[in-house]
Amino acid sequence: MAIELVKEKWSNAVATVVIGATKEEGGSRATVVKCAGEEGLPFLFAEGKIPNRPVIAMEIFDLEPDDWPESLKQAIGSEIKSPVDWALKCEKEFKADLICLRLSGAHPDAQNRPVDELAKTVKDVLRATGIPLIVLGCGEDKRDNEVLPQCSQAAKGERILIGEAAQENYKTLTASVLADGHSIIAQSPIDINIAKQLNILISDMALPLERIVINPTVGALGYGLEYAYSIMERARLAALCGDKMLAMPFICFVGLEAWRAKEAKALTEEFPAWGSQIERGIIWEALTATTFLQAGADILVMRHPKSAEIARRHIDELMVV
Amino acid sequence: MALSGLEIYKLLPKTNCRECGFPTCLAFALALAKKAVALEKCPSVSPAAKEALQAQSQPPIRLVLLGDDKNKIEIGNETAMFRHEEKFHHPAAIGFVIEDSLSNEEIKQRLDKINKLQFERVGQLLRTDLIAISQTNDAERFVEAVNLVSTLVNFGMVLISNDASALAIVLKSLAGRRPLIYAATDKNLAEFSRLAKEHNAPLAISFESMDSLSELTKKANQAGVPDVVIAVNTGRHNSQVIWELTQLRRQALKKANRSLGFPLITVASGLGSYDEVVKAGDYIAKYSGIILLEGFKEWAVLALLTLRQNIYTDPQKPLQIEAKLYPIGNTTEASPVLVTTNFSLTYYTVLGEVEASKVPSNILSVNTEGMSVLTAWAAEKFTPDKITEGLKKSGAEEKVKHRNLIIPGYVAVISGELEEKSGWKIIVGPKEAAGIPSFLKNLG
Numbered sequence: 001m002a003i004e005l006v007k008e009k010w011s012n013a014v015a016t017v018v019i020g021a022t023k024e025e026g027g028s029r030a031t032v033v034k035c036a037g038e039e040g041l042p043f044l045f046a047e048g049k050i051p052n053r054p055v056i057a058m059e060i061f062d063l064e065p066d067d068w069p070e071s072l073k074q075a076i077g078s079e080i081k082s083p084v085d086w087a088l089k090c091e092k093e094f095k096a097d098l099i100c101l102r103l104s105g106a107h108p109d110a111q112n113r114p115v116d117e118l119a120k121t122v123k124d125v126l127r128a129t130g131i132p133l134i135v136l137g138c139g140e141d142k143r144d145n146e147v148l149p150q151c152s153q154a155a156k157g158e159r160i161l162i163g164e165a166a167q168e169n170y171k172t173l174t175a176s177v178l179a180d181g182h183s184i185i186a187q188s189p190i191d192i193n194i195a196k197q198l199n200i201l202i203s204d205m206a207l208p209l210e211r212i213v214i215n216p217t218v219g220a221l222g223y224g225l226e227y228a229y230s231i232m233e234r235a236r237l238a239a240l241c242g243d244k245m246l247a248m249p250f251i252c253f254v255g256l257e258a259w260r261a262k263e264a265k266a267l268t269e270e271f272p273a274w275g276s277q278i279e280r281g282i283i284w285e286a287l288t289a290t291t292f293l294q295a296g297a298d299i300l301v302m303r304h305p306k307s308a309e310i311a312r313r314h315i316d317e318l319m320v321v
Numbered sequence: 322m323a324l325s326g327l328e329i330y331k332l333l334p335k336t337n338c339r340e341c342g343f344p345t346c347l348a349f350a351l352a353l354a355k356k357a358v359a360l361e362k363c364p365s366v367s368p369a370a371k372e373a374l375q376a377q378s379q380p381p382i383r384l385v386l387l388g389d390d391k392n393k394i395e396i397g398n399e400t401a402m403f404r405h406e407e408k409f410h411h412p413a414a415i416g417f418v419i420e421d422s423l424s425n426e427e428i429k430q431r432l433d434k435i436n437k438l439q440f441e442r443v444g445q446l447l448r449t450d451l452i453a454i455s456q457t458n459d460a461e462r463f464v465e466a467v468n469l470v471s472t473l474v475n476f477g478m479v480l481i482s483n484d485a486s487a488l489a490i491v492l493k494s495l496a497g498r499r500p501l502i503y504a505a506t507d508k509n510l511a512e513f514s515r516l517a518k519e520h521n522a523p524l525a526i527s528f529e530s531m532d533s534l535s536e537l538t539k540k541a542n543q544a545g546v547p548d549v550v551i552a553v554n555t556g557r558h559n560s561q562v563i564w565e566l567t568q569l570r571r572q573a574l575k576k577a578n579r580s581l582g583f584p585l586i587t588v589a590s591g592l593g594s595y596d597e598v599v600k601a602g603d604y605i606a607k608y609s610g611i612i613l614l615e616g617f618k619e620w621a622v623l624a625l626l627t628l629r630q631n632i633y634t635d636p637q638k639p640l641q642i643e644a645k646l647y648p649i650g651n652t653t654e655a656s657p658v659l660v661t662t663n664f665s666l667t668y669y670t671v672l673g674e675v676e677a678s679k680v681p682s683n684i685l686s687v688n689t690e691g692m693s694v695l696t697a698w699a700a701e702k703f704t705p706d707k708i709t710e711g712l713k714k715s716g717a718e719e720k721v722k723h724r725n726l727i728i729p730g731y732v733a734v735i736s737g738e739l740e741e742k743s744g745w746k747i748i749v750g751p752k753e754a755a756g757i758p759s760f761l762k763n764l765g
Contacts, residue, residue: 006571275619
């Protein structure tokens with residue numbers, strides 16, 4: 001007797017978010033990234049169209065990061081000292097789909113860099129590269145509310161993705177994103193209700209749903225990965241069942257989380273039983289990333305070029321129908 | 322699908338005889354639906370009802386046992402597609418493929434390395450479960466290699482061979498260890514089923530299509546082999562593998578298809594490459610009950626065992642430790658006291674760093690119901706009141722003479738109120754546990 005396959009029928013698709021604008025569209029990007037738009041669960045092609053592959057953004061900083069392990073810094077090379085050189089290397093050599101520029105130098109505890117200087121860094125990176133851009137603040141609300149509107153304006157027309165908006169601080173950034181034609185990252189602390197609530201608040205300010213990306217706040221392998229994994233599965237199931245306020249792409253900051261893990265950072269001599277640090281760090285970030293792909297990640301923000309390469313190759317294989 | 326209490330009630334005698342210990346047949350039916358009682362308690366159940374109820378009382382995915390009594394490995398008996406619906410019950414067994422073409426010396430060296438692949442994480446010992454010996458040549462060498470492995474280690478075993486006569490020999494010598502026979506095909510099913518039955522061993526079955534698989538498992542069952550494991554072909558594109566793993570789980574859970582209700586086994590080939598590891602990661606996340614690896618590098622195994630631990634953690638019950646004062650090292654009455662939550666991950670992260678600092682210290686774990694520092698603070702489970710209560714209950718005030726309490730940097734805002742409530746002087750520690758060693762060393 002023939003087995004009847006169990007195929008889920010979904011009533012809704014994830015929104016498609018476009019990042020980057022070409023010259024014809026008013027920007028200057030050579031490529032544009034179309035993100036998400038899937039009609040079913042990850043890589044189950046028999047149940048719904050998956051029009052766009054998950055993409056990899058490589059994360060760069062405006063200041064050389066001071067808390068990265070040597071193995072990670074060395075993998076980037078001397079370009080780590082200049083955001084423009086670093087961005088170029090990510091585009092040309094590391095084959096990133098997007099650049100994710102984190103303005104860590106804006107933080108009052110770092111250099112508290114002046115706003116116009118930060119906006120210039122954004123412009124410089126845009127000028128030097130042809131791939132779409134993500135811009136992140138320093139995480140200090142007051143300062144980000146000063147800095148990000150200027151950066152948003154500096155990138156006007158380029159359709160960047162900019163973040164992060166949170167439940168207590170979304171209005172300033174949403175207004176900027178609306179005015180300058182960008183998209184926004186809505187961050188929620190591993191909480192499906194807050195994620196939804198924030199999307200409602202942002203869309204109430206008239207930002208279209210296809211200009212919002214959810215950051216569910218992931219944890220690294222071994223450090224709470226399973227919480228975000230299940231929150232993402234739940235949110236995606238709700239989205240596919242018709243909840244438009246959760247039907248946005250997921251952005252996962254896997255590099256940020258994985259490289260905080262002791263297993264990624266500890267030297268071989270400290271824990272000889274854990275094997276070589278170089279490979280251990282690389283796999284920690286790569287496996288964190290690929291596991292979130294199975295929960296519906298659409299944009300992976302990564303740090304180590306080798307980890308990004310492993311994830312890209314894995315996506316290549318997963319996207320073969 | 323499981324029957325409801327009312328559906329079960331219809332099949333019972335409805336005499337309310339109370340022989341089962343319940344006041345009514347309905348109460349007994351409700352208990353049966355919850356699997357809280359065995360059907361045998363009912364003295365007058367009809368044979369037809371018995372059959373219907375026994376079928377429903379079987380788990381949708383059969384629980385299969387491998388290994389001997391000392392090293393029992395249970396796989397299967399899963400009940401959910403997503404872990405937020407219900408926890409995944411039986412952590413995937415992870416093992417290594419060893420080819421019999423290696424010399425005895427090489428096999429010994431490899432087993433030696435594999436034996437050392439044990440890691441303690443969050444208070445649990447993580448280790449691998451299986452050794453799979455693969456026949457590449459004649460029966461004689463295969464038998465020799467299997468015997469060598471079985472005498473050297475007490476792992477569960479998988480016998481990868483299509484040579485029935487070689488299998489017959491090794492199965493005899495492995496009596497009681499329940500090795501998995503890998504794998505029967507439509508060509509040799511009858512012969513392999515006979516071996517599995519005779520030696521009371523579980524049987525993996527490989528297949529071309531799901532239709533044929535369903536026939537094969539039925540035949541194996543009819544031949545007296547109840548313990549089947551489905552061998553999913555991983556030599557294809559990953560999306561196809563994931564589709565099949567998902568589909569098989571759905572057939573068992575959503576359609577109650579008994580002929581497909583068995584645990585799944587996958588082989589992540591790739592000779593220890595990064596690609597092998599991430600593929601194996603997908604198989605762990607997506608329902609594979611056994612995953613065999615070719616590589617055995619420490620970093621790869623650590624990563625995969627950690628992923629398995631994450632995926633198989635009960636989402637309703639975060640890993641917690643007992644809330645109390647933990648002295649670390651040779652503490653004295655002058656040793657520092659650091660407070661944190663009772664979420665295992667948080668506690669063990671702090672513990673690791675306190676140990677690394679080599680400064681004897683006390684860690685006070687406060688009952689936050691398994692929440693991490695910031696989550697617990699936001700949910701009002703890590704408040705000045707709770708911490709004060711923890712200090713009192715734990716006996717910290719007798720244990721040390723000083724009254725200095727180190728709190729996580731992320732909750733610096735509670736310092737004032739906590740100082741007032743507890744009477745202890747509050748010292749704000751680092752935000753991240755990684756900052757603890759240098760913090761403790763500079764405490765003076």
